[in-house]
Amino acid sequence: MQTTLYAVMFYVAAAIFAGGLGLRVWQYARTPVPLKIPTTPAPITRAGATFRVLREVTVFESLFKSNKWIWLFGWIFHIALALVLVRHLRYFTQPVWTPVALAQPLGIYAGFAMVGALFVLWVRRVAISRMRYISDAFDHLILLLLLAIGATGLGMTFIAPTDIVALKGFFLGLMAFNWQPLPADPLLLSHLALVALLMVVFPFTKLLHAPGVFFSPSRNQADDARERRYAPRPLAKA
Amino acid sequence: MAKIAYQKLTDHSSFFWGLLGFHVLVIAAGLGAALYMEHHGHVVTGMSNQIVWGAPHVFAVFLIVAASGALNVASFSSVFNKLAYKPYARLSGVLAIALLMGGLAILVLDLGRPDRLIVAMTTYNFRSIFAWNIYLYVGFIAVVGLYLYVMMDRRVSRSETPTRIVGGFAFFWRFALTTGTGSIFGFLIARDAYSSAIMAVLFIAASFLYGLAFTVLVLLTMSRETRHELISEDMLGKFRGLFILFALAVLYITAVFHLTKLYAPDYREVETFLLRDGGIYTLAFWGGQIGIGLLLPLAILVLRGSGRHAWHAVAIAAPLFLIGGVAQMYFTIIGGQAYPLRLFPGMQVSSSFHDGAIAQYWPSLPEVLLGVSGVSLAMLLTGVALKLLPFLPRQASV
Amino acid sequence: MTEDKSVDEGRRGFLISSVAVATTFLAPGVTLYALGGDAAAAETAPASAKVRWGLLIDAAKCGDGCSACIDACSRAHGWQSTGHPETDPQWVRKITATDPKTGAGFSAPVMCQHCANAPCVDVCPTGASFKRADGIVLVDRHICIGCRYCMMACPYKARSFVHEPVADQKPDAPRGKGTVESCTLCASRIDAGGVPHCVEACKTKGHGAIVFGDLNDPSSDIAKRIATYRSTRIRADLGCDAAVYYTNI
Amino acid sequence: MERIETQDRDESPLYPDPLEIPALAYGAMAKSKPYPASAAHQAALGFPGELVDNWQEKAVAKLGELVANNRALRFYLDGCVRCGACTDKCHYFLGTGDPNNMPVARQNLMRKVYRRYFTLSGRIAPSLVGAEDLTREVLDEWYTYFHQCSQCRRCSVYCPFGIDTAEISMAAREIMDHIGMGQKYCNEIIGKVFKIGNNLGLPPKALKATLAGLEEEIEEETGVPVRLPLDEEGADILLVTPSADFFASPHMEGLIGYAKVLHESGVSWTFSSHASEAANFGMFIGSRENMQKVAQRIADAARDLKVKRIVFGECGHAWRVGYNFLDTLAGPFDFLDRRYPVPQHICEFTYDLIQQGKLRLDKSKNDHIRLTFHDSCNVARASRMGDMPGGQFEIPRAILRACCNHYYDMDPDTIREATLCCGGGGGLLTDELMDLRTKGASPRMKALREVADEHGVTHMAAICAICKAQFSKVLPKFGFDMEAIVSVHQMVSNAIVLTGSKQDEEANEADEQAGPVPAVAAQAETAEPAQAANAQEEA
């Protein structure tokens, strides 16, 4: 029963996630940038600008300049999230890619780091009046959603393990359109339901910052207005 | 009182990049060595069931001892209110953390099962001084981190009080830490070379010297990098005075240590071995620690330490003290193990397990690389930290 | 510690995963049995604090050139020379001692002395070195990190560090690279009611130089002998309160 | 808020902290609004004269159009994660404590409308994602708070995604203009540029007279006939400068400085009466059309006067438009000499001369001044000078150091790309916003107070007409002298020893030994010919 339910749920969630995200990325890519607006001092070459974006994505450079505490916990959260997701790749690939296999033990600590950092970020949002002022309900909800995903995940790792082999079979089955049974452990079922929810909301919320950061003109433009004439394609008159 | 301005490192000289690159290479080599040791087992090192702690421990203990000493400059300003040292307080905190991390990294990578680091961090035996040390180390990093924070946060640093309180606490902690490190050896009742309470005192005195030497070396290097003198002539004189003071203290305590041991009949044998018949260990002591490490730099500082040569004298003395420090650790850690345990005092013993024999030890390349890479790690961390945050003082007017 | 609950949790996990009412009903029975309900009761009993196992070694009986105890230990536990004398582990070795003044001497096996105040246990940062209720000092090699501090601390040089990868271990004597090991007083044999290999081998050889028994039990052979003959312990001055006694040294 | 009363500093042993985060003062600035533009002002720019009937519909439509045509706006509205990194970065927030002056809160005013009409989540569950209809209250909030943003981009520096609130407030003003809710100050001024050629409405005749007066003044002072030519065809350089330079102190002193430097360089140059204004308020109101029209005047003047180079005077946002947008809006500039960057900043010009050792500067002439430098936002964070990133920080400082002996930087967290706005930028330099301007200036004033107390700094140099005008007004409110603000080229003007001038002769007589030397070791020419050829078209 839960196999069918979850199989359908994941097909739908994946479709919304991929479709929605693809649409947004296509929109970002297609929208013109009428003027040169890099925030200076900026790199003066394209390669330099690319490197700048990479630094923003990997080490959150601007955030580091801005606020050491947000940087610390925000960065821990994202790196941990990345590690956890890498660890999760084992459920979707067969045979498992060697680096993914090597990263397995790291993923467990990362799980703790992720949940801990999320918690601090949330406390910050609640405790500081400036943060309260700028937060709307969803800012809290998304943190709680991620916290809940992390908590159910850690629960499976440390309290009530699930049948990983069967679970992996389920997902490989989904991808091969040859359904395999899904174990009926409450923690697993909650974890998966929450993940599906995350996938559904992703393309419609602030989580768009993940693909969007690559499109931010103030960061990805090179500061070369005098060296090469900037002439974007003409505006689409509405 | 004028506010002290600080700077981060910006536009780097190729010298700086070269230095960073060099340290990265050494660290890579050290990691490679650790992997090699992990893969083949410790059989590829010079360590054995007789000499169980080798070159990595020499460097690790040296760095850990130096780490607590590096905090001194900060303590002078916050605890003893010596304002002249205040501009260097941040640097000294950063350096203390970096040196400690360098030392700990070596210790961890030398473990038989480095993969069980998490075990080491989650399972404690509270009777073990070693486990206490883990707390002391982690605590030290936390306390010094907090200390840096109260010094650097715009709002907190406006009042002197937090700096005072946390600085005092950090000062207390550093004593506990060096005492703890010294006690690792002091508590080994079975090893004649160690068992003595003066061990901890000796470590404290030594830490002052090595910590200051590291601080001064970094300041001199960074003066070059920032293209202006970070040490005023006045300060140079102060540092020189401290060097002389600390070096004399180390000399004195070392003398007391060995004299009391020589005085006790039980230990006379091991002392005779170490100080007279120990070959490489005797050489490390007299030539390394006492000669190159204390007397030579003392002579340089006393004879040529003032006037025109002051700068050079300090720049030469600091590394000599550090070389002496490594020699001291080699002599203490390895010399102390080389002398056999006495299971049957007064008897001549032999066995297939090397009972009664002076142990042979020759460090292998991997373990030396691992040890040296700890020093490089400490320097790299310092360099990167100086680049990221304003730890270095800056002359007010440009 | 959370592990203590893991059997219960196993049961709970099982309960959770069972949908059929019938299985839920039966499950406790299944697990109870499965957990070894009717396995030999003696074997599952934990080590008792009432006993303190010890050895009494008579140097006078220990034969010249004999190494039967050492060989037996090595054979049973799988430690042997790999051709690197400096790093090869030796759980037990035979020490020959001569008084330089008189020329008189003795030789006897020395292994872990299973100290009551064991320095190795005191210093071990993780608690991998521990003393069982019955006085046997062991290394829990599952949490030993290989720091070798215990080796620095042991006054008897009783411990060895495994410097090389090990293959083909005995099923009953797991050992592996990167951890510290030493004489276990053949704990698994003692738990099964037997005597240590070395004791057995010496007896088989006809020397009978090693006596094994419960030091706490005044009626035991070993306790009686210690009470009767003058015996000593190595480096008794250090106050480790070893469980291995020697006579005629 | 009483926070800005920082004059009685003596009692407090602590230094004022320019970056001190205030407690939230809800609605503290809700009443601050600029005067609305009159119908005439609106009409001149092609905007409806008063709030149109279907304003809501039109505003939403305009927002949609802007979002569809500006990737920056689209992503900035989508991408903010409410991390809060920017909350304490805006000088208006630091000075007022009004939470709506936190950059993210300012953006949220528009974001909530965007969410409501253009995103799925906002349509389905508005309360969850803070989406709101565009009501009259919301519109009034827009008018209030989008006129409390000086578009200084300080928030953009610190945002992990580079979200630039300036882009959002520009878009908001554009939308409001389109529904007839313009702001008087900006729109009136743009109208003047269209009609007369400059912001001040200085007609060519008056301009001519002013320049002649200045020529006299300089000759009197130095004995050298330095020229200030207007509309001279065939000159090498067209100098465009903010019209304030023709008018008020300390701008005018800067203008004299340019003239002396240009004279000394020996290059021929001219002003244009058609483009007698460097400033481009079209940017402030986010109107591309108006910005384009104003920029076009410069291109036309350059073409008409057959000059080879365009040089901009000291003006922050003018330099941003010149540096980043001019070529896009009014280019290409193939008719200019492409060995020189188009356009060039007067500081770059002066700096090159100093590098080449072509200027004689007597630093001691400025010995009565202990100086600091205020990095103007638009120069610091939206443009560049020289050929290295950050040249906009180094070049003015190098010029100042070459001109005076006592130079001190302010708190490092308040200069260079972290610089604090003067409080009057972005079209807010109008009297009815004096309260806002004062509060917005307070962080900068505290930073100035610090160096004044510590190093006895007496003067602050700036390279922006708005900064200079704003500071002359607010300095006295913080216990400083009104004259404490100086132009960078004013310092040059003080120090420069013109060949053949009275000063020159005095110096020659005095001695040769302590002759003023170029401060910086001479380097090869920095103004490398720009690669004119590869002006690039994007598909």
Next chain:
Amino acid sequence: SQITLAVGEESKLVPHPPKGRGEHCVAATDIMRRNHMKLMKHQRDETVREGVRGKAFSLTGCVDCHAVKGSDGQPVSYADSRHFCRSCHDYAAVSIDCFQCHASRPGSEKPHAAQGIGSTALAAVAAYFQGGSQ
């Protein structure tokens, strides 16, 4: 219901660990699949620290019952990918260090564990359980 894997369908998507000796494992298959690591760890501590021996979840016991014969008829070691433990661990990217120390093949001595499992009553219960869950 679908509590256990449908072992019957020889799907290539999931591994099929070789069947162990005897009828069933030391606990229900479902429990073993989920919890064997915790059960073993618990027993490990009991055995090593307290001297409790002969209980069911002994590693030696697993190795004995789950020995997989190689082509030469001898049990394969953990180095061989056919080893019972590896049949799942490779699939789930789990790496264990147990066999760095422990023998991964049964020894000659008779194992302690699993002696109590002979009971026919238990076998019946287990059979019912397994039958009911397919």
